[in-house]
Amino acid sequence: MPRNAQRSTPVIKDVAKLAGVSAPTVSRYLNGTAKVNEEKRERIAQAIKLLGYKPSVVARALANKEMDSVMVFATNSGTFSTNMTSIGVENGARERNYLFNVTTLSEDRMDEVRPTVQMALGANPAGVVVYEYDHAGAEALRYIPDDIPLVIVGGNAGEGRYQVINSEREGGHLMTRYLLGLGHRTVYHVGRPQGPSDNTRTNGWRDAMAEAGIAAPPVIEVSATDLSESVEAGRRIAGFDDATAVFAGNDETAIAVIKGLREAGKRVPEDVSVVGFDNRTFGPLWTPPLTSYSQNFVETGERAFSMLYEQIQARRGGQEPPKSRLETVRGEFVERGSALPFAG
Template identity: 35%
Template sequence: MSPTTRESRGPRMIDVARLAGVSHQSVSRVVNGSGGVSPDIRDRVERAVAQLRYRRHPAARALATNRTFSIGVVSFGLAQYGPSEALAGIAREAQEAGYSTSLTSLLDVDVDSMAAAVGHLVDDSVDGIIVLAPVDAALTAMAGVEVHVPLVLFYPGAHAHEQRVVTDEVQGAELATTHLLDLGHPTVHHISGPAGWLGTSARVAGWRRALEARGIHPPAIVEGDWTAAGGAACAAQLATRTEVSAVFAANDQMALGAIKTLNDAGRKVPDDVSVVGFDDIPGSEYFRPPLTTVRFDFAEAGRRAAHHIFELIAGGRPGPAGPVLPELIVRGSARHHPLTVIEQTDEQRRNP
């Protein structure tokens, strides 16, 4: 009948030790699997642990080891498809490795917020940090902040780097653009993401590269904001110009909005204008027309980021994680150019 002391707190290691008739140190060895314990003692300890339902105290452990077995994630735009998938991948990988995942979400992506978020995580003594905020500010903020903790950045570009998990979105954009070019379109117009996002520049770069590879001068970019409404507004600028026959939108949401605007303006997709999106969001297959788009396995990217962090934490010097590669998903929103005869080897035979 002890008083309120130890109220609702579980048994301690020393309790287990007493019950098993060993030192608390032996209990520690068994619990942590450090080895060097005789089968007899191990058995007694395990029995006692089970009987008392002993669980080790993470704070005490963290205090003694100076490790928390948790990683921090700085995220922005969780509502977006890519980031939320990636987060799920991270959490999953972390769980399997015995780490917990601490989430910090950003309200703004200016350098100050970024630094504050990272500082927050550092204050929480996380063992590693994953920055899931693919914006320019993240890069500059990270350059300025000194962090004594392994840190990995999601980077939607082409350049591998020890501190980055790369989704090769320039290649993805190139795939999309080349696909349209292969369909005979003389050029491809681009509805880009908003400035300040790494994905925006990467996709612009890929689009431009594909064009220039064929000696085509890239037309002016129309800048959207990732939303369907933004895509619709952008497309309004394109819809009046009868020479535009192919549009590459930097994400599926904008593609969706663009398609609506184009159709409403009498420029039928895909008959008059072809549209290719980016992301392969759920449901894009059921758009009208079904959206031709570029898919990335963001969950896989998340898993790689977590895995990479663990290697860093373990003190390894892993090479840059391999880039996550895009896949072109051909559906119905892009067809050959109306005035172009194309060889019959193409894949566009859906509506004979």
């Protein structure tokens, strides 16, 4: 049999024939551009499953005048929180047969944010997700046209019509309150510089200190990428007479601080209790096992795509957009062995 005598990849006409409907009906089902009755939807879905049909992204783009894709704008795309959030967005996109793209922005090149956003939007994505964890993300929002479906991840609560945030401030408050509850008279905080949002771990630390009537010591700011600064912070803290507890802005920082404390002759947790944030997989393996705060960044990304997809479908169907909403993904306190009650 000649190679072109049979088609190895099913096309939309094959689905229509098997389902007993027209090709335009299958197209409407796939694009969500018009209602298809339930009986036909079931037949089409079954035909797609039996044939193993995968819609052509390019063909659907021509029909919709936009690609079946989602564009994510992110800074520091290699960091744990950003990377895991993107995995969540990609999971949601894959389930809906959408392409997933990430455009990286730079805090060090703010003058490039506008042309970078405009170039990425030239690919005609169906919707956009912006991680507003820092100033570059906030700047990017200025150049997203109003008619493009958009979800903000992070930022100040209520800042966008559609927004998903993590319980950053709540988590910082909880970790600090935990240390104070162990009887420590003050809590030092080592963390990276804050972005434009007030929903930060550092602000949660400040909240807990203020509630306890304790004057918060100055924040010890360290680089997000150079852990030697966190080791040095640990050495410095070892020289403070009142330093018996430290809340680190993430688990990597916590472990580096512990290294610095030990190099300066301090025992952890006997002399200084240290807790982290993010509950990385290496935390339980450290000595001592690290007490931390677990955040589900993957769920954050999945929720962001779901919220975006609702907007896209409403737009393509000529319907009113979904009601504005803010969703918060709660974290979880994980107690291990890196903190002890204050010995006095």
